[in-house]
Amino acid sequence: MPVETRMVPFRDLETWVQVTTSTAPVEGALPLVVLHGGPGMAHDYVRNLAALADETGRTVVHYDQVGCGRSSHRPDAPRDFWSPELFVDEFRNVVDALGLERYHVLGQSWGGMLGAEIAVTRPAGLASLSICNSPASMRLWVEGADALRAQLPEDVRSALDRHEADGTTDDPEYLDATRVFYERHVCRVVPAPQDFVDTERQMEAEPTVYHTMNGVNEFFVTGTLQDWTIVDRLGEVAAPTLVVAGEFDEATPETWAPFVERIPDVRSRVFPDASHCTHLEHPEAFRAVVGVFLREHDLATELDPAVAVPSPS
Template sequence: MQVREGYAEFRGYRTWFRVTGDLNSGRLPLIVAHGGPGCTHDYVDSFKDLAATGRAVVHYDQVGNGRSTHLPGVSPDFWTVALFLAELDNLIEHLEISDYALLGQSWGGMLGAEHAVRQPAGLKALIIANSPASMALWSEAADELRQALPREVQATLLRHETAGTTDSAEYHAAAEVFYARHVCRVQPVPAEVERTNVAIEEDPTVYHAMNGPTEFHVIGSMRHWSIIDRLPRILVPTLLISGRFDEATPATVQPFADGISDVRWQIFEQSSHMPHVEEREACMACVDGFLAPFG
C-alpha cells in the first residue's frame, strides 16, 4: 500500500498529513478530520482501512496538535473555527485534490459541517460521525448522562468543577467512568486511542481553549457554537454516524437529520463515541457502502 507523509505550510506553521493509497487512483479520496478540538489523527487511524478498496485516505493533525506545529503560548482566542477551516482549505490545495469526500469525527464533524455549508465545489460527499449540531444540545445531553453515573462519581465531578480543581487525579479518575461508558467502550482503550489521550495530556492547549477540561464540562470558546440554522445550506449527500451509547446522543444529532436535505443516519448498537474502534469492520463497511456510488 502506498503511504506518503509530509507537511503543508500554513500561515508560517506546518500541518502534518499522511496519504494512504493513491490520490490518482480514479476513486474519490476521503479526507479525515479528527476531533477535540485538540485531539490527533491517531484515534481515527482505522479509517485508513478504506484505502484497501482503492480509495486514498488522507489523515492530518490539525495545527496545535500531534505532529503539526504546536503553539502553547498563544492567546486562547487564536483558536477559532475559521482558523481550522482555512487550514483544511490549505491542505486540500496543497495536495491538489479537486474532488473529495470529507469525514469528520466529533469536533471534526462540526468542522466538516462548517466546511459543507460554504458549498465548496470539490466536496462531493460528507460524513458526520458522532457530532452534535450545537454545543447547547451537547451540554444538555452530557448533564443527562452524568445523572446516570454512580452518585459518588457525580459528587466528585461537581466538587472539583466548583472548586476549579479539574486538573486533580481524583477528578480525572471520576471522568474516566463517564468515558468508559460514553466515549470508548473498548477497555482498556486500544493503543491508537491511548496515543491521542496521551497527546492531549502532554499539550492540552487547543482542547482547553475551545472545549474545556473534559468532554462534559464545556467552558471553552466553543460553548455557544451551533450550526442548526445553517444546515439547509449543506447540499451534498450526507451520512450521519453515531453509537447507541454515544455522548453525542440522538437528540444532539437529530438537527442534522432534520436540516440536511440528502441525509441518512446509521446508529451502531454496540458503540459509544467511537464506532470506528468499537465496531470497526461494520463502521468501515458502512462508510464504504455510502461512498461506493461516488467512485
C-alpha cells in the same frame, strides 16, 4: 499500503499530512479526507480509517490540525486565534496543496462539526460528507452530557460536582470519576485501544487547543466553542451526508438530530452497543457502512458529465 507523509505550509505554521494509497486503486474512487476530533486530539485515534484505502480502492488523507500532534503548536497564541474559521482555512490549504479536485470528507466528533462548517460553504470539490458522533450545537451537547452524567453512580457524580466547584479538576479522584463517564460513553473498549491512548497522551502533553476551545473534558465544557452552533445554517449543505452515532454515544440523538432534520440529502445510522468512538468499537462494520456510502457517491460523480473525476493519487 503505501504511506507518504509531508509538511504543508499554512500561514506561518505547518500542517502534518499523511496520504495512504491503495495497492489496488478503483477507477473513479475519490480521495477521502479524514478530520479528527478534539479540537486538539490529533489523528492517531482515527488512523485505522486508513484501511479504507485498500478496502475501497481510494486514497485516504489524514492530517493533524495545527496546534496538536505533529503539526505546528502555538501554546502562546491568544484565545481568539483558535477558531472554526482557522481550521476551515487549514482544510482548504491541505486540499489545495494535495491537488484534490473532488473528494469526500469524514469528520469524527469535532471533526464532524468542522466538516459541517466546511460543507455550508459549498466547496466545489466536496462529493460527500460523513458526520460521525458529532453535535450540531454545543448547547445540545452539554444538555446531552448532563443527562448522561445524571445516570452515573451517585459517588461518581458527587466527586465530579465537588471538584468542579472547587476548581480541582486535576485531582486523581476527579480523573477517576471522569474515566467512568468515558468508559460508558466515549470508548467502551477496555482497556482503551493504543490509538486512543496515543491521542490522549499527546493532548495531555500539549492541551492548548483542547482546553481553549472545549474545556477540561468531554462533559465539562468551558471553552470558546460553548456557544457554537451550526443548526440554522444546515440548509446550506449541498453535499450528500451520512450521519453516524453509537447507541451509548455522548453525542446523544438530540445533539445530532438537526443534521438529519435540516440537511436536504441525508441518511443516518446508529450502531448498537457502541459509543462515541464507534470506529474503534466496531471498526469493520463502521468502515463497511462508510465504504458503501462513499462508493455510492463516487458513482454519482461518475454519472455527472459536468464533474471531472481525478484518478486516485
